[in-house]
Amino acid sequence: MKINGRCYCGQVKFTFDGEPRTAVQCYCRECQYISGGNPNAAMVLPKANLTFTQGEPKTFARTDLETPRTRLFCGNCGTSLATLSPRFPDAMIMKVGTFDDPSIFKPTVAQYLKDKQPFHHVDAEIQQFETTPGAK
Ligand SMILES: [Zn+2]
Ligand SMILES: [Zn+2]
Numbered sequence: 001m002k003i004n005g006r007c008y009c010g011q012v013k014f015t016f017d018g019e020p021r022t023a024v025q026c027y028c029r030e031c032q033y034i035s036g037g038n039p040n041a042a043m044v045l046p047k048a049n050l051t052f053t054q055g056e057p058k059t060f061a062r063t064d065l066e067t068p069r070t071r072l073f074c075g076n077c078g079t080s081l082a083t084l085s086p087r088f089p090d091a092m093i094m095k096v097g098t099f100d101d102p103s104i105f106k107p108t109v110a111q112y113l114k115d116k117q118p119f120h121h122v123d124a125e126i127q128q129f130e131t132t133p134g135a136k
Contacts, residue, residue: 003045005098009077011055014094018049021091023105027120028112034071034080039120041096041105042083050092057081109133 003016021044031040057072070084083093096105110122111129122128 001104003043003094003104004100005081005094006100007055007057007074007077007079007081007098009074009079011076012052012057012074012079012081013054014050014052014081014098016045016050016094018046020045022109023096023107024093024109024111025107025123025126026111027116027122029115030069031112032115032117037117039110041102041107042093043096043105044088044091044093047090047092050094 001016001018001020003020004014005016006013023041023043025039025041027039032038034040055074058075059070059072061068061070067086069086071080072082072084073080079098080095081098082095085091085093096102099105107123107126109127109129111132113122113128114130116122127133
């Protein structure tokens, strides 16, 4: 599968060519900050198959968490592009909203439902987890 995408202002662009691993909706409290309130929609992609073709995302990781994720974002417009998880060092977890065609996203997993808000909706058809599936 080929995926092209960019941040809101267009300074950062990327391309992916390979097999996505999973499509997840993450309801964790941290993602709520990044997404603006709703669950994050993301695809777990093999890092080796993804290239930033223009610009370089800035990174941020919290220092007060035991295993912080590293958040990649555009330093110009602030669009959240991706997350790196210490649990999956060879994966790039890309935000679906940055894809040229976000409609390719077919989530199969809803995770961190322990942090779900009353206004969130969960698709009953997909696998649900209080934290993570635990699988690689
Ligand atoms: Zn930007
Ligand atoms: Zn999350």
